[in-house]
Amino acid sequence: MSSPKSPRLPEPDRPWLMRTYAGHSDARRSNELYRRNLEKGQTGLSVAFDLPTQTGYDPDHELARGEVGKVGVSIAHLGDMRSLLHGIPLEKMNTSMTINATAAWLLALYVVAAQEQGVAQDKLQGTTQNDILKEYLSRGTYSFPPGPSMRLIADTIAHAVTHIPKWNPINICSYHLQEAGATPVQEIAYSICNAIAVLDAVRERLSTSRGDHGEDVMDRVFGRISFFVNAGVRFVEEHAKLRAMAQLWDELGRERYGVGEERHRRFRYGVQVNSLGLTESQPENNVYRIALEALAVTLGRSARARAIQLPAWNEALGLPRPWDQQWSLRLQQILAYETDLLEYSDIFDGSRVMDGLVAQLVEGAREEMSRVAELGGAVEAVDYMKGALVASHRERLRKIENGEQVVVGMNRFTQSEPSPLVAGADGGILVVDPAVERECRAAVRRWRDQRDPDAVARALEELARVARDEHENLMPATIAAARAGVTTGEWAQALREVFGEYRAPTGVGEAAALPAEGLVELREEVERISEALGRRMKLLVGKPGLDGHSNGAEQIAVRARDAGMDVIYEGIRLTPSQIATSAAQEGVHVVGLSILSGSHRELIPAVLEALRASGADQVPVVVGGIIPDADAASLRAAGVAAVYTPKDWDLNRMIADIIALVAQRNGIAATVSG
Amino acid sequence: MNGPPIGSAELAARLRERDTTVAPAVLNLLESRSPAMRAQAEAMVRATSPAALGAEAGAHLIGITGPPGVGKSSLLSQLLAAWRQRDRSVAVLAVDPTSRRSGGALLGDRARIDVDPADRAVFVRSTATSGRLGGLAAPTRAAASALAVAFDVVVIETVGVGQSETEVADVADTVAVVVQPGSGDVLQFLKAGIMEIPDVLVVAKADLGAAARRSLADLGATLHSLHAADTALVAVSSIPPPTGIDELIAALDAHRASLDISARRLHARRMQALADFASEHGERGLRAVGGHRGAERYLAEQDRGLDVPALVRLLEERAGG
Numbered sequence: 001m002s003s004p005k006s007p008r009l010p011e012p013d014r015p016w017l018m019r020t021y022a023g024h025s026d027a028r029r030s031n032e033l034y035r036r037n038l039e040k041g042q043t044g045l046s047v048a049f050d051l052p053t054q055t056g057y058d059p060d061h062e063l064a065r066g067e068v069g070k071v072g073v074s075i076a077h078l079g080d081m082r083s084l085l086h087g088i089p090l091e092k093m094n095t096s097m098t099i100n101a102t103a104a105w106l107l108a109l110y111v112v113a114a115q116e117q118g119v120a121q122d123k124l125q126g127t128t129q130n131d132i133l134k135e136y137l138s139r140g141t142y143s144f145p146p147g148p149s150m151r152l153i154a155d156t157i158a159h160a161v162t163h164i165p166k167w168n169p170i171n172i173c174s175y176h177l178q179e180a181g182a183t184p185v186q187e188i189a190y191s192i193c194n195a196i197a198v199l200d201a202v203r204e205r206l207s208t209s210r211g212d213h214g215e216d217v218m219d220r221v222f223g224r225i226s227f228f229v230n231a232g233v234r235f236v237e238e239h240a241k242l243r244a245m246a247q248l249w250d251e252l253g254r255e256r257y258g259v260g261e262e263r264h265r266r267f268r269y270g271v272q273v274n275s276l277g278l279t280e281s282q283p284e285n286n287v288y289r290i291a292l293e294a295l296a297v298t299l300g301r302s303a304r305a306r307a308i309q310l311p312a313w314n315e316a317l318g319l320p321r322p323w324d325q326q327w328s329l330r331l332q333q334i335l336a337y338e339t340d341l342l343e344y345s346d347i348f349d350g351s352r353v354m355d356g357l358v359a360q361l362v363e364g365a366r367e368e369m370s371r372v373a374e375l376g377g378a379v380e381a382v383d384y385m386k387g388a389l390v391a392s393h394r395e396r397l398r399k400i401e402n403g404e405q406v407v408v409g410m411n412r413f414t415q416s417e418p419s420p421l422v423a424g425a426d427g428g429i430l431v432v433d434p435a436v437e438r439e440c441r442a443a444v445r446r447w448r449d450q451r452d453p454d455a456v457a458r459a460l461e462e463l464a465r466v467a468r469d470e471h472e473n474l475m476p477a478t479i480a481a482a483r484a485g486v487t488t489g490e491w492a493q494a495l496r497e498v499f500g501e502y503r504a505p506t507g508v509g510e511a512a513a514l515p516a517e518g519l520v521e522l523r524e525e526v527e528r529i530s531e532a533l534g535r536r537m538k539l540l541v542g543k544p545g546l547d548g549h550s551n552g553a554e555q556i557a558v559r560a561r562d563a564g565m566d567v568i569y570e571g572i573r574l575t576p577s578q579i580a581t582s583a584a585q586e587g588v589h590v591v592g593l594s595i596l597s598g599s600h601r602e603l604i605p606a607v608l609e610a611l612r613a614s615g616a617d618q619v620p621v622v623v624g625g626i627i628p629d630a631d632a633a634s635l636r637a638a639g640v641a642a643v644y645t646p647k648d649w650d651l652n653r654m655i656a657d658i659i660a661l662v663a664q665r666n667g668i669a670a671t672v673s674g
Numbered sequence: 675m676n677g678p679p680i681g682s683a684e685l686a687a688r689l690r691e692r693d694t695t696v697a698p699a700v701l702n703l704l705e706s707r708s709p710a711m712r713a714q715a716e717a718m719v720r721a722t723s724p725a726a727l728g729a730e731a732g733a734h735l736i737g738i739t740g741p742p743g744v745g746k747s748s749l750l751s752q753l754l755a756a757w758r759q760r761d762r763s764v765a766v767l768a769v770d771p772t773s774r775r776s777g778g779a780l781l782g783d784r785a786r787i788d789v790d791p792a793d794r795a796v797f798v799r800s801t802a803t804s805g806r807l808g809g810l811a812a813p814t815r816a817a818a819s820a821l822a823v824a825f826d827v828v829v830i831e832t833v834g835v836g837q838s839e840t841e842v843a844d845v846a847d848t849v850a851v852v853v854q855p856g857s858g859d860v861l862q863f864l865k866a867g868i869m870e871i872p873d874v875l876v877v878a879k880a881d882l883g884a885a886a887r888r889s890l891a892d893l894g895a896t897l898h899s900l901h902a903a904d905t906a907l908v909a910v911s912s913i914p915p916p917t918g919i920d921e922l923i924a925a926l927d928a929h930r931a932s933l934d935i936s937a938r939r940l941h942a943r944r945m946q947a948l949a950d951f952a953s954e955h956g957e958r959g960l961r962a963v964g965g966h967r968g969a970e971r972y973l974a975e976q977d978r979g980l981d982v983p984a985l986v987r988l989l990e991e992r993a994g995g
Contacts, residue, residue, distance in 0.1 A: 145913070497914070498914065499914070500913050500914040503785060503786060506782055506785065508780050508782065523777060526777065526778070527777065531707075534705075534706035534707055534708035534711050535702070535705040535706050535707060536777075536778075557780060558780070560778065561778040561779060561780045562778065563778060564777035564778040565778045566778060566779050566781060566802055567778065567779070567780050567781065568781050568782075568784070568800060569780060569781075569782055569785070570782070570784060570785035571782075571785050575791065577791040577792060578791045580791070581789075581791035581792075582784060582791075582798075584698050585697070585698050585797055585798055585799055586698075586781075586784075586799060586800060587698050587699075587701055587702040587705070587799075615695075
């Protein structure tokens, strides 16, 4: 029993929301998965959308090729959203949607689908990720330029605080910054700067747009901003990071936005723990990493996550199966229901080590925040932040390569028995049925044929009109378009026509050259081969498809440059014919392609075909990404010279391979050391 | 490697037939430093020289330059679209200022230039400056001349304000400098004579409204005070809906029409020969031909029909004494 002096809480805390980031193929299949997950004790939903949905293309668009239903579910219109949520009680559900460029649209579909279920907007609980700056910095699923994107975000927030008051209209993401290589200080600083940019944009919009937003609207806005953070395996420092963020957030609310009520200034966050540190070699070890990372976000009561989703042990191998995700859910349940974690007040209260760590991180973050502020804020500083992230990520890789940073089973203790976990016929991963893409293409065409074309045209016209009028909120027209049967691609296209398209900075140009250490031999070899070729060895690094995870491609591009090559890197989202045209026009000696979204089986052969059509078929192609062994074999059979996966973590060795490949294809003798 | 190398005679013949698809092979050859390839390159240059053609190459050679971040690539995307609408073929030589500290370079320029990959009449090639800040790589000058035989428009895109326009001006028929609203340094550079007066001055980001109008007025006043009434001043915006692009094309065309092309190209060839000679033989070589001025004077006395390799050889003979 608890006494006033007892370290125990009178009542154990309620567990956090337990979710699994899930969704694949089409709405019907994902709905089945969600219902099974809820039966297993999951308490919230976390919807993973496929890349066409995330970037605003219908399944039958050219850019959607190979990506439909791959990394998430395809939602092309209201009918899909209805099927996705079929039989799920939305008045009780708490739904997180990982959606950004098209967040306003998916929220509108959710609102209309809920209304059809008889659930009003003000009953809905959940989160739209809706954070565009980190898309420019890391994740790559942006659609529109920064200005209009910030307006869309501000409009969703302004609409939500009034009409969907229990909804978190934005989740400021530090998660993807860490995945892109951010240090804890960078993760804190850039995400808070990002939040400032959003809050300033909302404040500005509320003051200039039409409509009555009520008293204390900024208090309510501030109170509805939540964060989506990452937690790496250095779990003590990671916990300190969260306490530091809570401190800075409270301060920001008080000082910059004058938020009076303490409850509105509380730092609220959901979390997905680190995927970057998960290994392909000895993948079973990832289970321990995930457990330790979960401690980082649960240990101290005063900075504990509100919602948790954990990755699966096999993410570096491919897409997780339902069983893999269940295994991760069970970890959350053991932590919450078997351990005594929830019975105490904050266990770090008064800890000198923890307070010291927090103080250090806060100080570092403030310094970095003032640098961003000097550049004019987060929107203006995207180039700077991107460059800093690329540099940090490179530093991390360098430490892993030289053994300074130990990764068990990868750069140390690599001796292993064969893992029975990957011995099954499926290789231990989920493979999306290739028929799904065909089905989705046919389904969206049927949908277009069956709706009222006049209503759709009127809705799109109205949307374009509102988009051109800076003083109007885009949400009502978006909700009306959802109801009229407009598709995801049509909604995004209407806005692209008004707002224009955008290519984010790649960050690679800003990365300073590496010290020569470890590169001398590579540089000499590049010089020697270039001399024999007659001109400098030239590499094209390409990212075909909609996959925006560009960290791997960026690191290869920078390292190849540091080794002395001329490198063409055009960023993400290229069609096979764009890549082939660049390769031919630039006269490159080798092409490197990177794909992490699982679309390699369709896109790589398409690039090879396009190279043939451009007359550049003698240029050798190497591929890197999350590529299962079986696929690697068929890619090699199709003409790919080499396939690299996360277990090939030694960049210098990869570059040496590429140099040797160019030499061999051009009839230049290898050196003794090669 | 893109297929077996095409011989110089065939390359020249296809350029003369205005076959734009040989552009990659032309660049591969001109960039090559191997002695055998250089002999081939010379042969190709000779076979596409005005003497061989019987006239100057028909393309409009345009230099587009300006400070980083000013929006040159977005502007170029709009220009490309507009030229294609007018059915003009376009080659872009994007010169990247990336340093070559390690010997390598990251070339990211084409990322921001929007083209239809299926359009054979558009060619974009990136080149590093090989550590020469603001300058042009030797193959870029030669490439501009060679591609001018096959394309309607050849653009050389460089970064910088202050020095780079001078080198571009040696090659291009028309130089357009792009600035953004509020860039007072350009005014200062112009007034102080650090920056040569461009043929066309473009104020980008005209969507910035008042700031853009003020810049336009300031630049107009400055040009007037410098008696540079011939310089066209155009405001453009690349964000939708783009504006000013047609006016810019009209200004570029008007400048081209006003030129004595053969005089301009003759000057360009002589300057290119001098640059090639200097990069091959350095300061010592330059001194041996009487320095920059001495060499220019010497070149001015030579036959107008000589191509660049021939002019370089003359300089080498003179230096060898």
